[in-house]
Amino acid sequence: MATLLGEAEAAAPEPAAGQPEIAGRSPWALAARRLWRNRIAMASLVLFLLIVAVCLAAPLYARDIAHVDPFVNNLNGTTIVNGKQVPLMQQGGGVLHLGETPIGPTWDLRHYFLGADAQGRDVAARLLYGGRSSLAIGIGSAVICCLMATVVALIAGYFGRAVDAVLSRLMDLVWAFPVYLLAISISTVLLTSANGLQVGPLHIAASSLWLPTLIIALIYLPYVYRPVRGHVLAATEKEFVAAAVSQGASDLRVIFSDILPNVVSVVIVLLPLMIATTILTESALSYLSVGVQPPNASLGTIISDGQDLLYTRPWVAIAPGIMIVLVVLSLNVLGDGVRDALDPRARLRVEE
Amino acid sequence: MLTFIVRRGLWTVLVMFAITALVFVIFFKTPGIDPVRLIAGRNPSPQNLAEIRHQFGLDRPFPVQYALMMKQLFITRDLVSYSNQGTLVIPEIFAAAPATLSLVFGAAIIWVVVAIAMGVGAAVLRGTVLDPLLMILALIGISMPVFWLGQVANLITQSRFHDTFLFSWVPPLGYTSLSQNPVRWFEGLVIPWVTLSILYIGLYARVLRANLIEVQNEDFIRTARAKGLTERRVLLRHTLRNSMITFVSLFGLDFGVLVGGGALLTEVVFGIHGVGFLTYQSLTNLDLPVIMATVIYGAFFIVLANTLVDITYAWLDPRVRLA
Numbered sequence: 257m258a259t260l261l262g263e264a265e266a267a268a269p270e271p272a273a274g275q276p277e278i279a280g281r282s283p284w285a286l287a288a289r290r291l292w293r294n295r296i297a298m299a300s301l302v303l304f305l306l307i308v309a310v311c312l313a314a315p316l317y318a319r320d321i322a323h324v325d326p327f328v329n330n331l332n333g334t335t336i337v338n339g340k341q342v343p344l345m346q347q348g349g350g351v352l353h354l355g356e357t358p359i360g361p362t363w364d365l366r367h368y369f370l371g372a373d374a375q376g377r378d379v380a381a382r383l384l385y386g387g388r389s390s391l392a393i394g395i396g397s398a399v400i401c402c403l404m405a406t407v408v409a410l411i412a413g414y415f416g417r418a419v420d421a422v423l424s425r426l427m428d429l430v431w432a433f434p435v436y437l438l439a440i441s442i443s444t445v446l447l448t449s450a451n452g453l454q455v456g457p458l459h460i461a462a463s464s465l466w467l468p469t470l471i472i473a474l475i476y477l478p479y480v481y482r483p484v485r486g487h488v489l490a491a492t493e494k495e496f497v498a499a500a501v502s503q504g505a506s507d508l509r510v511i512f513s514d515i516l517p518n519v520v521s522v523v524i525v526l527l528p529l530m531i532a533t534t535i536l537t538e539s540a541l542s543y544l545s546v547g548v549q550p551p552n553a554s555l556g557t558i559i560s561d562g563q564d565l566l567y568t569r570p571w572v573a574i575a576p577g578i579m580i581v582l583v584v585l586s587l588n589v590l591g592d593g594v595r596d597a598l599d600p601r602a603r604l605r606v607e608e
Numbered sequence: 609m610l611t612f613i614v615r616r617g618l619w620t621v622l623v624m625f626a627i628t629a630l631v632f633v634i635f636f637k638t639p640g641i642d643p644v645r646l647i648a649g650r651n652p653s654p655q656n657l658a659e660i661r662h663q664f665g666l667d668r669p670f671p672v673q674y675a676l677m678m679k680q681l682f683i684t685r686d687l688v689s690y691s692n693q694g695t696l697v698i699p700e701i702f703a704a705a706p707a708t709l710s711l712v713f714g715a716a717i718i719w720v721v722v723a724i725a726m727g728v729g730a731a732v733l734r735g736t737v738l739d740p741l742l743m744i745l746a747l748i749g750i751s752m753p754v755f756w757l758g759q760v761a762n763l764i765t766q767s768r769f770h771d772t773f774l775f776s777w778v779p780p781l782g783y784t785s786l787s788q789n790p791v792r793w794f795e796g797l798v799i800p801w802v803t804l805s806i807l808y809i810g811l812y813a814r815v816l817r818a819n820l821i822e823v824q825n826e827d828f829i830r831t832a833r834a835k836g837l838t839e840r841r842v843l844l845r846h847t848l849r850n851s852m853i854t855f856v857s858l859f860g861l862d863f864g865v866l867v868g869g870g871a872l873l874t875e876v877v878f879g880i881h882g883v884g885f886l887t888y889q890s891l892t893n894l895d896l897p898v899i900m901a902t903v904i905y906g907a908f909f910i911v912l913a914n915t916l917v918d919i920t921y922a923w924l925d926p927r928v929r930l931a
Contacts (some may be wrong), residue, residue, distance in 0.1 A: 432623045433630065434865055434910050436872065437887075437903045441634050444891060444899055448646055536753055540873055543755050544891060559756055563877075566759055567767040574763075577756035584751040 287521075290597040297593025300586035307583055311391055314384035321366055322381050327551050330376035335359065335367045344368070344376045361571050370571050373561055379572050386553040387579055389465055390542075393554070394535035394583075396465075397472040401530060402523050404473065405480035409519070410511050412481075413488025424485070431478040436540065442471050443546035463549045468541060472534050479533075480526055484519055491518040521598045528591035532584045539580055555580050612922050620915045627907045628681075632674050635900055636666075647896045681904060687897050689890075697901045701883060707783045708882030711804065711874065712866045714797055719805035719812060720859065726809065727816025728848065734821065743817065749810030758803045758877030765799055781879040800878045804871060808862060812855060819851035826850075853924055857917050864913020869906035 281289075291297055318324055333344045337359075345356040358372035369380035412423040430438070447462050460466050491497065492515060500510050541547030542556025550557070555576040562573025636643045644660050645652065652660075661667055665676040680687045685698040730742040765775040777795055784792040823829065824847055832846045862870075872884025879885070883902055890898035 429623065429626050429630070432907075432911055432914065433627055434868055434870060434907055437869055437906050440887065440891065441631060441899065441903050444894070444896070445634055445638050445646070448894060532751070536751075539753050540755065543753075543873070544876070544888060546891060556753075559753075559759070563759065566763055570763050573756070573759050577753060577760070580753055580756065581748070581751050585748060588747055588751055 287597045291593055294593045294597065297590050297597075300589040300593070304583065304586040304590065307387065307579070307586075308391060311384050311387035314381065314388050317384055318378070318381040322369070322378055323366075324368075324378040324381055326377050326381035326385055326553070328377070330372070333376055335362070337362050337364070337367065344372045357568050358565070358572075360569055370575050371569055373558075373569075373572050374565060379558070379575065382553050382558055383555075383575055383579065386555045386558045386576060387583075389548055389552055390535055390538055390555040390580070391583070393465055393469045393472065393538045393548070394531050397469045397476075397534045397538070398527060398530040400469065401473040401476045401534070402480050402527055405477050406484055406516075406519065406523055408477070409481050409484035409488050410515060413485045414492055414507070414511050414515060416489075416492075420485075427478040427481045430475065431482075433475075435475050435537070438475050439471055439537065439541055440544065440546055442474075443468070443541060446471075447546060447549065463552065465548065465552060468538055468547045472537050472541075475537075476530065476534065480523070480530065483526065484522055487519045487522050488515055491515045494518075525591070525595045525598055528587045528594060532587035532591065535580065535584055535587075539576075609923065613919055616915055616918055616922075620911055623911050624908060627911065628678060628904055629674065631900060631904055631907070632677060635896065636664075636673065636677075643896075646894070677900075681901060687901055689895050689897050697897050700898070701886065701902060701905055704881060704883045704886045706785060706882075707880050708867060708869075708871060708875065708884060710783075710786065710793065710797060711800055711880055711882060712863065712871055714801040715804040715808070715866075715871075716859070716863055718801055719808040722805070723809045723812030723816060724848075724855075726813035727820060728843070730813065730817045731820035731824070732843070739817075743814065746810040746813045749806045750814075752806070753873075754803060754807055755873040755877045757806060758800070758874060761799050761803050762877070783880040783882070797880075800874055800880060803878075804866075804874045812858065815858065816851060816855055819854055820847055823847050823850045853921070856924075857921050860913055860917035860920070861910075864910045864917075868909035868913075869902055870910075 318326055324330070331345055334341050335344060336342070342359065344359050346359060358374060358376060359368060360371040362368050362371065365380075368378050370383065371379050373379055373382065408423055408427075412420040446467055460470075497510060497514050500514050505514075538547055538554060539556035539559065542554045543560045545557075545560065548554035548557055558576040559573045562569070562571075562576070565572050635646070643664070644657055644666055647660050647664070648656050663676075663680075665673045668676075681698070685696070687697040689695045689697055689700075726742055726746065730739045733739045733742075762781065765778045766781065769775050770778065778799060779792060779796045782796065784796055786793045829842060829846055832842045837845075869884050869887055871882065872887050874880070875882045875884040876888045883906065887899060887902040887906075889895070890902070
């Protein structure tokens with residue numbers, strides 16, 4: 257199997273000729289090794305996995321450490337600060353000393369670590385649950401988007417002619433449509449319908465996390481489709497494809513065993529960057545109230561809840577934002593690292 | 609060149625038609641949705657429902673419905689908002705446009721200047737600590753959600769540090785029109801401008817740096833050096849000029865997107881009543897005619913900007929127009 261990656265490696269001088277076991281390394285192993293050596297990229301991968309792990313532990317935290325239900329109003333509840341029982345909603349806090357203000361951060365993991373929101377719910381627990389939905393939607397939509405775009409790009413690039421023309425023009429149309437406006441239009445319509453989306457036997461409730469996931473996957477299709485199709489076109493021109501066709505290989509076989517391995521690396525480079533983008537998009541849609549719907553929480557909805565408390569209890573909005581920045585930043589750094597590892601020529605071009 | 613413009617123009621017309629058709633299908637033909645109830649807003653009277661059904665021709669065939677909607681959007685411009693007591697939608701959008709334009713123009717100036725400085729700085733300082741430092745700053749800028757950044761800016765300038773000399777000049781949130789009070793207009797927009805521009809500074813600085821470094825290895829740069837030009841002249845007249853092609857085309861696209869409603873997150877968080885804020889308000893009221901109109905107007909603007917960018921690009925680079 258002559259992958260483009262393999263060619264890049266063959267052109268490079270073998271670094272350690274004396275060690276025989278190196279000869280057997282696949283391009284993937286070499287790329288993994290390069291990534292492993294990239295300390296900044298590995299650090300961001302660790303950070304990302306850490307955040308994922310903490311978010312997955314949300315139910316454990318809420319049940320066993322904080323002993324709260326972050327989805328139930330708790331306006332009359334109390335908690336313990338410095339060993340004293342205090343109400344969650346305090347009379348006349350804040351700047352104007354009017355009305356009720358939820359309790360601020362106690363910095364005690366067991367008792368409302370980040371304080372309460374306007375409904376008396378534990379912000380720290382909500383943050384973990386919200387991070388869980390945001391990550392699920394971000395990763396889910398990026399994976400679905402990459403898979404669908406790759407399949408369409410393989411079909412368009414391999415069959416060419418009319419098939420390519422039709423599919424590419426369709427993608428151009430979605431591309432021409434501004435991302436947020438398209439997402440907002442689809443979300444508004446689907447969210448307002450009483451019984452969600454019904455396509456044949458498939459039924460998706462309006463409050464389901466699948467709705468934002470699919471919408472976000474759809475709007476970013478052309479952003480993955482375009483680069484992948486370019487690589488499919490380039491691979492289709494190669495001699496090994498002609499060789500496979502002349503040996504009587506079926507279209508499916510040529511697509512999956514000769515062309516696909518050559519474009520997988522492009523998709524893998526795009527994946528972390530796409531997850532970063534989809535997480536930002538999800539939070540923006542949720543902030544605008546057309547993303548994740550109650551009772552579910554996401555980082556975007558918590559920031560939106562925190563807007564009214566911004567000057568009195570800033571941590572309600574600040575904390576989820578910090579979480580988004582950390583996740584997206586780590587994914588962006590990781591994405592750069594993956595690109596450098598899988599396509600050393602791109603780096604060579606830039607770094608001489 | 610003329611053939612290119614004609615070809616591109618035809619594609620633009622086709623895209624605009626397709627976008628209106630797509631919006632129409634999304635709002636009127638999604639399975640399981642009754643558009644009449646959507647347009648009527650909350651608690652509609654039966655009389656309103658009948659009126660809407662007639663106005664949008666929902667009792668008539670599909671192409672007639674589409675044509676009627678286009679007529680109300682572009683020709684008679686009498687699309688009415690039902691959840692907002694009969695406000696005319698199209699004039700409302702045009703009234704909101706100056707705020708959006710002020711916001712986007714100011715931010716664009718900041719981001720172009722700072723991004724060029726950062727990109728060139730990083731490329732020139734390659735090999736020192738400053739280059740990775742600048743690029744990490746750029747990456748952080750890309751990774752922050754703009755509405756959250758706006759909240760942090762508000763927290764600092766409106767609340768925590770508002771009473772210090774640093775931010776005591778910042779007026780309360782909102783938009784003052786330029787004709788009403790130019791000083792207030794400027795003061796009120798400084799923080800939104802900076803907030804909106806940070807994402808684009810990060811993006812453009814990264815792109816520009818990569819381009820600069822790539823162009824530096826081209827043969828014509830060696831020629832320029834061989835001619836005995838100073839490094840400064842090589843950088844500004846040869847390297848930077850060539851790298852700006854990508855920069856300019858990116859700028860055209862992003863500018864179009866922002867003016868077409870893409871700045872809505874910034875507008876919402878700073879309470880600037882522009883086109884994006886209008887979209888947001890109509891989202892919270894579920895005011896469908898307004899959402900529809902802002903989406904279509906925004907999309908039109910962006911498609912138009914794309915066309916202009918492509919034509920400029922073809923004019924700058926003959927390879928594109930002959931492709």
